Amino acid sequence: MEMLAIAGKEHDESRQGETLKPFENDPNQYRKRFYIESYGCAMNFADSEVVASILNHEGFGATRLAEEADLILVNTCSIREKAEQTVRKRLHEFRKLKEKRKGILIGVLGCMAERLKSQLLEEEKLVDIVVGPDAYRSLPSLISEAETGQKAVNVLLSREETYADISPIRIDSNGINAFVSIMRGCNNMCSFCVVPFTRGRERSRDAVSIVAESQDLFNKGYKEITLLGQNVDSYYWIDEAKDETITFARLLEKVALISPDLRVRFSTSHPKDITDEVLYTIAKYENICNYIHLPVQSGSTRMLQLMNRTYTREWYKAKVDRIREIIPDCGISSDIIAGFCTETEKDHQDTLSIMEYGRFDMSYMYFYSERPGTLAARRYTDDIPETVKKRRLQEIVDLQGILSHQSNQLDLGKTFKVLIEGNSKKSDAQWYGRNSQNKVIVFPKGNHPYKPADYVMVKVVDCTKATLVGEIVDNLAI
Known part of the structure; x- marks a missing residue:
């Protein structure tokens, strides 16, 4: 299992x-x-x-x-x-x-x-x-x-289909957060991944429909949208009517300009494709959240080559450095795979060390599961015993718990703008929301007249490895 x-x-x-x-x-x-x-x-x-x-x-x-x-x-x-x-x-x-x-x-x-x-x-x-x-x-x-x-x-795959003209019906929506798909498919052939075979080749949805859908969501009261794609950084569309090339950075800007009260997030980025133009755009607009999900998968260059990730350990570290340089308070999360084919203890230690270097706030962590039809299934032998995979995964999980707690401790005493999303899971007397860095913050409702979809300033007074605990420090929603 x-x-x-x-x-x-x-x-x-x-x-x-x-x-x-x-x-x-x-x-x-x-x-x-x-x-x-x-x-x-x-x-x-x-x-x-x-x-x-x-x-x-x-x-x-x-x-x-x-x-x-x-x-x-x-x-x-x-x-x-x-x-x-x-x-x-x-x-x-x-x-x-x-x-x-x-x-x-x-x-x-x-x-x-x-x-x-x-x-x-x-x-x-x-x-x-x-x-x-x-x-x-x-x-x-x-x-x-x-x-x-x-x-x-x-089950025919398409090179054109983006469902751009279909207005999605928001299922079980809280009326605050919504997904907006900006592209489909993937051109990256990571050897462990089945997505290119099940979702087809990459194609970008037209920017006009993306902005229109985002505007409609904001008009209906939504306060946060997440732009979705297998690799959002490779988004590319030409507006022939305006003779304008829309990169992902330009698309981010167009959506952010809908209103300063509309938060914009995105997922997922690929380390080889995220550009300085994207980073500077994030830094320029307060309502583009300072958070990037940047999957590393492994900290070993040898493993990355076998995974066909097309970057090295040094490249990934340099990308993290660039993010911190342009967006100093940016939150970074990652994906990590333990026990990929032929992984040695040194390769595993390289993964642990790159986690420490990246200081990830959060990670999605798995042990390798061979998927039929992938390049890895055809080229490599899944030769790491499951007991070893589980042990390495547990070490990764344990380290991430430490890194998450350390990251949250650094936020003690800081004040963040938080979008209220609803009641805390543990108590109806508390709100929960997230800050720009995508960290969950819970805080007492008190006698304040706030409600879901309001922005509020919250000071962090305590934390766990998963959650910040705060208190409201202003008297008016902003």
Whole structure:
């Protein structure tokens, strides 16, 4: 069994392994009901919002209860074995439900659909519909086909599809934070990663639609958006009407200029592609958050070469130095893989040392899980015993816990602008929100007239390795 470990954060925006269920609609408004669960990365959750919009236009309303749905969809992740195991378990549960209620359709969306279509349809007979990430527009016709008893499949990848013209329906939204997809696919061929094979080649969505969607969200009261892409730094689009080339830095600026009250975040950056232009743009605008997720994967140059990451240990350290130079108070988080093929103890120690150098606030940490079809599966032997992988991962987790606590201790006595997102998980008498550096801060509500979506100044008075504890220091929201 593979393990995912996250250190230094109370609220995990990727929501790995969790389900996300849609809001309730007026039951009389729609002729049929759909239920959807999403697994994996933020991109999958954003895709589910596109699917919800497509289904709404076809007369399907959302339900929180699978038992009352006519259509059950699972938006899947193939990035690691554990994610696929979780999805299979849910599909077996839904299949039992279908045996009790004839006529229910079960569909698989996303990366597992792309990778395991024949197994899901024929060998295990778990689903009626299989739809890849680029084929969501075909869902209505696939549903009609499945209603006749046929197995309905569309997993064709596209070089053009970005769903730019579809207005996503915000699922289970808090009305404050939203994802905005800016590109799809990936051109990086990291040897451990299945994404290029399940999501296709990289293509950028047009900037006009991105800014329009962001403006619409702000008009509806949203205060923070996260621009999403497998590698946002390689975003590139030409506005032929204005004869203007839009890089990621320029796109960031366009979205930031919507309003100083709209916070802008982004994910994910690739160390080889993030530019000084992006860093200076972040530094220029107060509402572009001072936070960068910069996956390192390994601290060993030898491992990085085997992973086909196209940078060295020294390159990554220089990039961290540049970030700190241009944005001194920037928060940095990372992804780390333990036990990749042929990894030695020296390679592992290099990873621990680069973590210390980067002083990561938080990391997503895994031990290597071979994915069929990837370059690593074809080229290398997965030769590190699982016991060694787990031991190395635990050492990485332990170190990240120390680094996260040290980072939070440095914030003691500092005052931050915090966007209130809701009640603390532990107490309704406390708010929780995040600062620009993406750190969670909890603080007493007191008698202050604040509410979710307000900005407030909070002074840090205590901390754990995962959370800052503060108190409000001003009398008016800003």
